Amino acid sequence: MTEITRRNTLKLMSGAVIAGAAFSAMPRMAVSAGKITVLNWQGYGTDEAWSIKAFAEKTGIEVVHDYYSSESEMLTKLRTNPGAYDLVVLNAARCAQATAEDLLQPIDFSKVPNATTIDANLRSNANFLKDGKGYAVPWVWGMTSLAIRDGMPVPDSYKVLADPAYKGRVAMDDDAIICVAAGALMTGQDMNNPKDLDAVRDALKSIKPNVKLLWSTEDQWNKSFAAKEFDLSLFWSGGSVRSKRNSKLPVDFVVPKEGGIGWVDGLGIPASAPNAEGALAFANWLIDPSFYFEWATKVGAPASSNSAALAALPADDLSRQVHKPEYLKTMGIMSALPDDRREAFNNLWQEVKAFYAE
Amino acid sequence: MQSDNLTSASERGSSGPRVRRPLPSWVSTTALLMPTYGWLTLAVFLPLLTMLVFSFMAATPMGKAPIVLTLKQYRAFIDQPYLLGIAFTSLLIGFWTTFACAVFGFLAAVALARSTFGKTREMLLILILLPFWTNGLVRIFSWTMVLRENGFLDTIFHMVLPDAGSIGFLYTRYAVVVGLVHGYLPYMILTCYIALVTIDDAIIEAAASLGARWWTILFKILVPMAAPGLISGAVLTFIPVIGSFMEPRILGGRVGVTMGTVIEDQFTQAFNWPLGASLSFTLLAVVLAIFGTFSGVLRRGTAA
Numbered sequence: 171m172t173e174i175t176r177r178n179t180l181k182l183m184s185g186a187v188i189a190g191a192a193f194s195a196m197p198r199m200a201v202s203a204g205k206i207t208v209l210n211w212q213g214y215g216t217d218e219a220w221s222i223k224a225f226a227e228k229t230g231i232e233v234v235h236d237y238y239s240s241e242s243e244m245l246t247k248l249r250t251n252p253g254a255y256d257l258v259v260l261n262a263a264r265c266a267q268a269t270a271e272d273l274l275q276p277i278d279f280s281k282v283p284n285a286t287t288i289d290a291n292l293r294s295n296a297n298f299l300k301d302g303k304g305y306a307v308p309w310v311w312g313m314t315s316l317a318i319r320d321g322m323p324v325p326d327s328y329k330v331l332a333d334p335a336y337k338g339r340v341a342m343d344d345d346a347i348i349c350v351a352a353g354a355l356m357t358g359q360d361m362n363n364p365k366d367l368d369a370v371r372d373a374l375k376s377i378k379p380n381v382k383l384l385w386s387t388e389d390q391w392n393k394s395f396a397a398k399e400f401d402l403s404l405f406w407s408g409g410s411v412r413s414k415r416n417s418k419l420p421v422d423f424v425v426p427k428e429g430g431i432g433w434v435d436g437l438g439i440p441a442s443a444p445n446a447e448g449a450l451a452f453a454n455w456l457i458d459p460s461f462y463f464e465w466a467t468k469v470g471a472p473a474s475s476n477s478a479a480l481a482a483l484p485a486d487d488l489s490r491q492v493h494k495p496e497y498l499k500t501m502g503i504m505s506a507l508p509d510d511r512r513e514a515f516n517n518l519w520q521e522v523k524a525f526y527a528e
Numbered sequence: 529m530q531s532d533n534l535t536s537a538s539e540r541g542s543s544g545p546r547v548r549r550p551l552p553s554w555v556s557t558t559a560l561l562m563p564t565y566g567w568l569t570l571a572v573f574l575p576l577l578t579m580l581v582f583s584f585m586a587a588t589p590m591g592k593a594p595i596v597l598t599l600k601q602y603r604a605f606i607d608q609p610y611l612l613g614i615a616f617t618s619l620l621i622g623f624w625t626t627f628a629c630a631v632f633g634f635l636a637a638v639a640l641a642r643s644t645f646g647k648t649r650e651m652l653l654i655l656i657l658l659p660f661w662t663n664g665l666v667r668i669f670s671w672t673m674v675l676r677e678n679g680f681l682d683t684i685f686h687m688v689l690p691d692a693g694s695i696g697f698l699y700t701r702y703a704v705v706v707g708l709v710h711g712y713l714p715y716m717i718l719t720c721y722i723a724l725v726t727i728d729d730a731i732i733e734a735a736a737s738l739g740a741r742w743w744t745i746l747f748k749i750l751v752p753m754a755a756p757g758l759i760s761g762a763v764l765t766f767i768p769v770i771g772s773f774m775e776p777r778i779l780g781g782r783v784g785v786t787m788g789t790v791i792e793d794q795f796t797q798a799f800n801w802p803l804g805a806s807l808s809f810t811l812l813a814v815v816l817a818i819f820g821t822f823s824g825v826l827r828r829g830t831a832a
Binding site: 242345346381382383384386390393397398399509512513516517520521523524525526527528 | 587608610611613614617672676677678699777778780781782783784785790793794797798799800
């Protein structure tokens with residue numbers, strides 16, 4: 171056996187360095203029919219190997235990825251790397267910000283034939299539009315709404331959060347924007363721009379006797395729900411599917427009459443994209459029902475914006491049961507917040523939390 | 529005498545070894561300190577200074593937002609008076625955690641230093657430290673399993689009294705203090721232990737032979753003589769505890785709102801770095817003021 175000496179260690183380390191350098195210096199495989207660079211979260215649909223392979227075989231377009239780990243990082247990458255990306259996955263709220271800074275180009279929907287079956291409510295979302303033109307293809311959506319233990323009465327309003335019947339049995343999402351939105355919906359206001367913040371504050375404060383805990387991760391939610399610490403909670407639609415499917419938790423996802431607190435991710439094309447044609451082809455591929463079927467059943471996916479794709483899922487699919495297309499009619503979508511409003515929301519939630527802790 | 533020799537040696541020229549004029553002492557001191565202070569400047573001082581600058585800005589300097597300097601972040605305690613209550617809670621939690629750490633840590637250190645020898649002592653010291661080498665998050669989450677209703681604590685309690693109610697107290701301030709005491713106890717044990725092992729056995733034997741009971745020995749000899757250890761342990765515990773956010777968040781549930789969680793929220797959720805920075809510098813100022821006020825008492829304690 172080789173002894174661990176300084177010399178051997180050095181040999182090993184320098185060997186590793188040389189190997190690493192050689193590996194990274196290898197030329198990339200040459201491709202004949204163009205390529206596109208996609209900017210997205212890692213492991214979020216666009217980088218599935220089977221899909222990229224099939225897409226390359228069909229169109230001859232190679233798909234290369236770059237990733238971001240926060241939405242502000244995504245915007246920074248768009249701003250500082252003109253010409254580097256052909257397709258970017260971005261939230262509706264961020265899309266409004268990106269179009270305001272002229273980072274995106276309008277979408278030529280005639281080149282995205284699958285877009286005809288995209289739900290109209292999503293396509294007409296104001297955050298995706300500027301001067302009447304669409305700047306992103308709506309791709310997937312989800313929402314935050316109420317989750318309740320199986321067998322308990324199904325609530326029809328967010329006001330149930332303050333119902334004395336749930337004393338000490340409610341969990342809230344520790345997220346300022348979500349909680350302010352819930353408070354706004356409880357008081358019948360616009361969740362993106364509530365005029366009467368005092369009413370929102372009072373509504374949230376009125377929940378105090380019911381609030382058992384504030385959760386911040388899905389794992390924490392699952393553990394506490396499994397330990398029967400609460401019965402009613404603000405929760406994510408996708409999270410409820412995962413809790414039910416993977417952890418076998420008896421949870422029912424309910425969207426009350428005020429509607430869910432929704433989000434939509436879109437596919438945008440940067441203003442400086444070198445291969446916009448290829449990007450449009452890939453966007454069309456991503457909203458195709460056949461791609462969505464594979465993604466949702468093999469890997470697990472959020473709800474598709476394409477109602478045809480959602481309808482193609484098996485009827486007993488949990489994701490399909492939770493993301494009913496009719497929810498889209500009532501669902502409000504979180505939109506871009508100006509800095510001062512965001513700050514006001516955060517301060518409000520901080521104050522409510524301090525009140526809960528008293 | 530020596531310098532005479534040196535002079536004569538240099539006068540003799542090539543016949544003796546050449547003597548170089550010694551460098552001024554500050555040069556060698558600076559050279560020796562350079563690596564340490566250079567590293568500290570780069571890794572600690574500059575980032576902190578940046579944060580201090582951030583705390584005077586109107587918004588996080590990212591993207592195209594223009595940089596506006598303002599003092600409004602430091603007005604947070606006036607504009608948002610509920611922060612005062614949170615700060616008070618944090619100080620209270622810090623006080624109780626430090627107090628509990630001092631009691632348990634000191635007793636554990638006494639037991640270690642006075643009742644064990646050689647290998648046994650080393651073994652026990654390692655056994656005390658061993659759990660603290662696991663990830664903090666894991667340890668806190670394991671507390672949730674103990675403290676929650678129908679958790680381990682309840683199970684054991686119900687073995688004795690099957691019909692009694694639950695004694696689980698997860699999501700209370702007590703749970704937060706338990707988690708924090710667990711987290712910071714080793715600092716107290718180690719500092720107290722180091723102070724206690726230096727006490728000469730003869731002093732205690734003398735006291736015992738003069739008829740002192742154990743409590744007299746404990747409070748009249750051990751505590752005063754180990755005071756430096758207790759005080760440094762208290763400082764090492766108190767300061768991080770009032771800024772802690774993981775324990776309150778996981779064990780405190782609804783009541784787990786402290787300055788630590790408020791600052792964390794400003795950095796992660798609200799993306800308002802300036803407010804987070806100004807709150808932490810305000811907290812730093814308060815802590816310095818507290819230690820400044822009590823420094824006289826502390827010094828007397830160390831001198832005793």
